[in-house]
Amino acid sequence: MIASLPSHPSLLESLQFQGVGLAVVIVALIGLRGLIWLTGICFKTAVNSSPKKIATSTGPLSPMPTGMDTELVAVIAAAVNAAVGTPHKILSIKPVSEAERLIWSTEGRRDIFSSHRIR
Amino acid sequence: MTDAFLRFFELTAFSAVTWQMVVMWGVAFLLLYLAVFKGFEPLLLVPIGFGALLANLPTRGLYGLAADAPVRGLFDYIGQGVHLEIFPPLIFLGVGALTDFGPLIANPRTLLLGAAAQAGVFITFICAGLLGFSSKESASIGIIGGADGPTAIFTTIHLAPHLLGAVAVAAYSYMSLVPLIQPPIMRLLTSEKERKIRMKTLRPVSKLERLVFPLVVTIVCVLLVPDASALIAMLMFGNFLRECGVAERLNKAAQNEIINIITIFLGTSVGITMNGANFLQPQTLKIIALGVVAFGFSTAGGVLMAKLMNLFSPRNPVNPLIGSAGVSAVPMAARVSQIEGQRADPNNYLLMHAMGPNVAGVIGTAIAAGYFISSLSR
Numbered sequence: 092m093i094a095s096l097p098s099h100p101s102l103l104e105s106l107q108f109q110g111v112g113l114a115v116v117i118v119a120l121i122g123l124r125g126l127i128w129l130t131g132i133c134f135k136t137a138v139n140s141s142p143k144k145i146a147t148s149t150g151p152l153s154p155m156p157t158g159m160d161t162e163l164v165a166v167i168a169a170a171v172n173a174a175v176g177t178p179h180k181i182l183s184i185k186p187v188s189e190a191e192r193l194i195w196s197t198e199g200r201r202d203i204f205s206s207h208r209i210r
Numbered sequence: 211m212t213d214a215f216l217r218f219f220e221l222t223a224f225s226a227v228t229w230q231m232v233v234m235w236g237v238a239f240l241l242l243y244l245a246v247f248k249g250f251e252p253l254l255l256v257p258i259g260f261g262a263l264l265a266n267l268p269t270r271g272l273y274g275l276a277a278d279a280p281v282r283g284l285f286d287y288i289g290q291g292v293h294l295e296i297f298p299p300l301i302f303l304g305v306g307a308l309t310d311f312g313p314l315i316a317n318p319r320t321l322l323l324g325a326a327a328q329a330g331v332f333i334t335f336i337c338a339g340l341l342g343f344s345s346k347e348s349a350s351i352g353i354i355g356g357a358d359g360p361t362a363i364f365t366t367i368h369l370a371p372h373l374l375g376a377v378a379v380a381a382y383s384y385m386s387l388v389p390l391i392q393p394p395i396m397r398l399l400t401s402e403k404e405r406k407i408r409m410k411t412l413r414p415v416s417k418l419e420r421l422v423f424p425l426v427v428t429i430v431c432v433l434l435v436p437d438a439s440a441l442i443a444m445l446m447f448g449n450f451l452r453e454c455g456v457a458e459r460l461n462k463a464a465q466n467e468i469i470n471i472i473t474i475f476l477g478t479s480v481g482i483t484m485n486g487a488n489f490l491q492p493q494t495l496k497i498i499a500l501g502v503v504a505f506g507f508s509t510a511g512g513v514l515m516a517k518l519m520n521l522f523s524p525r526n527p528v529n530p531l532i533g534s535a536g537v538s539a540v541p542m543a544a545r546v547s548q549i550e551g552q553r554a555d556p557n558n559y560l561l562m563h564a565m566g567p568n569v570a571g572v573i574g575t576a577i578a579a580g581y582f583i584s585s586l587s588r
Contacts, residue, residue, distance in 0.1 A: 096345045096586060105339050105348075109332040112581045119434050119577050120325040120570065126426050127318040127419075134416050176414040 159184070226268035230486025234266035237489070238481075241379065250386035254359060254477050258378060261285075261481015262489075273482055289479045292374070295367055297476040298360035299444040304469025305360070305572070306424070306448025307461050309540065313565040315419050316412040319519065320532070320563075324570025326515030327536025328578045330355030330508025334500050341496050346370050349582040351497055354381045355504025356575030357388065358538035363480065364441060365579045368587050375484035376494045380501035385539045391502065392534050392546050395509045400530045404517070405554035407529040409563050420453040431577060437587070438580025445572065505537065512536035512567060528563075535564035538571040 096108050167184055187195070219225075241259030244250040264272060264285075273285035291297040314320060335345075335352035343351060346369035353365045354377060362381040366374050384391065397405075424446035431442040451461045516533030531551050535543040544564035551560040 098344045098346070100339065100345055102336070102340070105336045105345075108345075108585070109335055112578060112585075113328065113332050115435070115581050116328050116574050116577050117322070117325045119431065120321040120574055122434075123427060123430055123573070124318040124321040126430065127315055127321075127423065130419055130422050130426065131315070131318070131413075134419050 159186075223268035223270075228486065230490055231266040231268075233490060234262060234484065234486045237484070238263035238266065244383070244386075251359075251382045253473055254378075254382045255386075257474050257477025258382065258481040258484075261478035262375070262484040263481075264478075265482045265485045285479060285482045288475050289482060291472075291475055292363070292367060292479040293371075295364060295440065297472050297479070298364040298367075299440040300472045301360040301469060301476060302441050302445040302576075303448040304464050304472070305540075306445040306450075307452045307464035308469075309445075309449060309452075309569055309572070310565070311423055311449060311569055312415045312420065313412055313562050314567075314569050315415045315423055317563065317566050319528075320566030321570045321573075322519065323512050323515055323528075323533045323536040323567035324572075324574040325536075326533065327508045327512035327567065327571050328356060328574045329511030330504040330506065330537075331575070331578050333507045334504035337503055338496075338500055341500070343493070343496075344370075346586050347373060349586055350377050351500050352504060353377075353575065353579055353582065354384065354497075354501045355508040356538050356571065356578060357381070357385050357505065357508065357543070358572060358575040359385065360476075361441060361538070361572075361575045361579045363476070365582060368583045371483075372488060373493075373497065374480060375489050376497045378480045379484070380498050383498075384501045384505050385542070388505070388537065388539045388542045389546050389549075391505050392509045392537075392543065393550055395506055396513055396531055396534050396546075396550050399510060399513045400517075402554060404520075404530050405551060406558065407527050408555070408558055409529055409532075409560070410526060412562060417453070417455070421450065424450045424453070427573060431573070431580075435577050435580030435584060437584040438576045441576040441579065442573070445576065508537045509534045512571075529558075529560055532560055532564040532567055536567040536571045536574070538568070538575050540568050540572065541565065543571075544568040 096104060100108065164184060168181055171179070171181060238259050241255050241262060245252040245255035245259060269283075271283050273283040273289065275282040275286055331352045331354075333352075334355050335348045338348035338351045339345065350362070350366040350370040350373050353362045356362065359378065359381050362377055363374065366377045370377075428443055428446040432439045435442075448464050451457050451464055512533035512535065513530045514533070515536075516528045516530040520527045520530070529547075529551060531547045532544075535547045537543050544561055547564035548559065548561040551558045
């Protein structure tokens with residue numbers, strides 16, 4: 092940091108000081124942007140170069156519960172694909188019990204209220 | 211009998227009440243009303259409002275006892291967390307543990323939006339100087355534009371502690387007004403076509419990237435602005451606790467118990483500084499007015515940077531609405547971008563894209579604060 096400023100600077104001195112400051116912030120964040128981009132490239136390369144074994148089931152797949160809409164199955168598969176990303180296989184889909192449903196609701200509420208309050 | 215009552219009356223504190231105290235009761239009640247009934251950042255404005263009320267009552271043994279007294283008041287001890295700059299970094303520990311930097315890592319060019327959104331900080335510094343504030347006071351007022359309460363408090367303690375109450379009230383009040391202040395500026399600076407821009411889906415971010423990120427940011431930022439070390443280090447430490455996955459108890463403590471306790475102590479300690487003699491000054495109104503200026507220019511800076519970036523990457527455009535999320539009001543500013551985006555295109559989901567500049571703004575404001583402190587405190 093080479094900028095220094097008197098207690099009541101002139102407009103020009105203020106502008107110079109602020110120019111240096113804004114440049115420091117921008118350069119710092121550009122530098123971070125570059126480093127993050129580089130780490131992204133490195134990890135992408137590392138991930139692509141290591142062979143991946145896709146898990147396969149050894150036994151028979153669980154049958155889908157009766158009455159489950161095929162459209163719902165498609166939606167769940169799409170959501171899993173978006174969340175997981177890497178190659179995968181869905182082995183079974185089953186509805187949650189009442190007790191499990193309450194746990195999800197509680198967790199969702201806890202997650203929301205742990206943040207700032209939203210108006 | 212009359213003498214007995216008169217003697218008793220002399221033991222009460224009624225005779226110590228001044229008109230400034232009564233006015234400040236109104237200010238404290240207003241802050242509490244805004245927090246409780248209007249939802250204005252209640253987690254901070256409730257303790258600040260109550261602290262302001264206590265600061266303007268003729269209490270005894272609560273604060274203000276001499277430093278060499280054998281036993282000092284409760285807030286003389288709690289307030290040391292503010293004077294010794296302990297509380298703001300600890301708040302940042304919790305903020306780091308609560309923050310998901312994934313959208314930023316997936317799209318690191320949004321760091322530029324976080325940088326541009328600091329324009330309000332620097333422009334407000336100049337405006338404050340023109341209004342007669344010293345350079346240290348101007349820096350403390352300008353940092354309001356970063357929309358980051360702990361950073362604003364951290365900077366003000368260093369540079370202009372006598373402005374702590376006014377700066378904290380302005381910072382937290384305007385943070386909660388982000389949904390009102392930002393949308394008109396966003397609509398003014400963008401066209402309908404720009405607001406409808408759909409951005410590419412963010413790539414998945416690996417756990418290793420999430421672990422490397424806080425380490426890289428800590429090293430780079432501490433080397434560049436060592437005076438921001440406390441804020442940056444605790445922010446990234448909290449984030450590392452979150453991402454490592456092997457310190458879940460510590461992560462939960464940082465997200466809950468620690469940040470909640472420190473919030474209570476920080477808020478009340480800040481409120482305790484709001485006595486009438488300090489707060490009821492013409493400069494308080496100037497600070498509150500400059501807060502709006504700071505927010506406005508920060509919002510504009512982020513939006514304009516996004517438009518500038520689109521000139522250089524027309525094939526992968528950025529929706530300019532997410533530029534306004536470069537102010538550090540996490541996650542409100544990101545949600546404002548989401549809502550404004552959906553006004554233009556109901557099927558456009560900008561929230562996760564806006565989280566990138568939103569959390570970048572936290573880092574940018576901390577760097578700006580470090581620059582001010584390093585340049586002005588020596």
